[in-house]
Amino acid sequence: MxxxxxxxxxxxxxxxxxxxxxxxxxxxxxxxxxxxxxxxxxxxxxxxxxxxxxxxxxxxxxxxxxxxxxxxxxxxxxxxxxxxxxxxxxxxxxxxxxxxxxxxxxxxxxxxxxxxxxxxxxxxxxxxxxxxxxxxxxxxxxxxxxxxxxxxxxxxxxxxxxxxxxxxxxxxxxxxxxxxxxxxxxxxxxxxxxxxxxxxxxxxxxxxxxxxxxxxxxxxxxxxxxxxxxxxxxxxxxxxxxxxxxxxRGAHIYAELVGAAMTADAYHMTAPHPEGIGASKAMTLALEEAKIAPEDLDYLNPHATSTPIGDISELKAVVAALGDTSNLHISATKSMTGHLLGAAGAIEAIIAIKAINDQVVPPTINVDNLDNAIPKGIHIVTNEPLPRTINAAMSNAFGFGGHNASVVFKKV
The missing domain is CATH 3.40.47.10 (Thiolase/Chalcone synthase)
Incomplete structure (x- = not known):
């Protein structure tokens, strides 16, 4: 292929x-x-x-x-x-x-x-x-x-x-x-x-x-x-x-795009499905196409816009898609960039690729008190970047209308 x-x-x-x-x-x-x-x-x-x-x-x-x-x-x-x-x-x-x-x-x-x-x-x-x-x-x-x-x-x-x-x-x-x-x-x-x-x-x-x-x-x-x-x-x-x-042509290669998938929530005009069913399926399909086992995913740049419902819904979807999240580290970079709407996925794909290149997880800023509703076993990187091995990274983007899209990059 x-x-x-x-x-x-x-x-x-x-x-x-x-x-x-x-x-x-x-x-x-x-x-x-x-x-x-x-x-x-x-x-x-x-x-x-x-x-x-x-x-x-x-x-x-x-x-x-x-x-x-x-x-x-x-x-x-x-x-x-x-x-x-x-x-x-x-x-x-x-x-x-x-x-x-x-x-x-x-x-x-x-x-x-x-x-x-x-x-x-x-x-x-x-x-x-x-x-x-x-x-x-x-x-x-x-x-x-x-x-x-x-x-x-x-x-x-x-x-x-x-x-x-x-x-x-x-x-x-x-x-x-x-x-x-x-x-x-x-x-x-x-x-x-x-x-x-x-x-x-x-x-x-x-x-x-x-x-x-x-x-x-x-x-x-x-x-x-x-x-x-x-x-x-x-x-x-x-x-x-x-x-x-x-x-x-001897091009410099930053990363390989190995998987991508989309699903629909078919649930609400503006709210995500509370259990993240559609989001979970998008992540699962993207990983399957990438031929990456869930436990081998190292970094996730989530959609995580800072809304009360959306942030937790996505994390529930992550747990449902991956099961074991002990190897996964997550950082929500919209805490720094804000939400660029239709451009959000593009700059966050760049972040995921740079994380692979530099072997570092960027931080989520402004986290003073982690929400108690965050599922157990989820590792949110807060306030300081975390050096670690990153061979595979995923970036999520979800939209009004119930659109869910996940892309997976891999170190070449």
Missing amino acids: TRVVITGMGAVTPLGNDVNTFWQNILGGVSGAGSITRFDAERFRTRIACEVKDFSPEKYLDRNEIKRSDLFTQYALYAASQALEDAGLDLPAMDPFDIGVIWGVGQGGMETFEQEVTNYVTGSYVPRFSPFFVPRLIVNLASGMISMKFGLQGINYTAVSACATSNTALMDAFNYIKMGKAKVFVSGGSEAPITPASIGGFSAMKAMSARNDDPLHACRPYDQDRDGFVMGEGAGALVLEEYEHAKK
């Missing part, structure tokens, strides 16, 4: 706009949270978020790309540029139809939509909309513009499965390479949801933390006093490549 490896990575995150800076801040236990600066959030229930800082799209994007794209697409182009640069592919020498883009976006151009509707409502009688309104809004323009920028003419589309989106995109790219439909994919996800409507909508659901006076400690997965997630934004990009193709 065709093997699939990771040969390039790129990142735009609340903790840095390149992979190395991002990873060092993750290991350092740095929080990316703060008061919202994108708009006046004074009257909102939630007034904090994990914003991208010091983002200069001009480093990789030209003026027309910036003008024609919403922020989520700019993040996508920036991260994809880094990943392809890192992979060192000789694109002019390759058949462009051998290289595709499968990207992930949950919401799309929220900022564009809100600005255009506001301009219409507050403007003159004659409706005026930007000719770039629709292209900036629709989610598939991220994958489309990546392909245009680099002349990639293979399979191209954007996946949408809420917060499971990036893992969905990675799984699809993985499967297409295994089927011989492509040699290389740029995959991952991006999101730019720190806008009045997006923050207001999630806030109205009481899904987000309201610890506005202490943003650095607001996202606290597994802590007894957690009160919801903190919104994040950014992008993560990975270059997936057929193993023999990568080996032949």
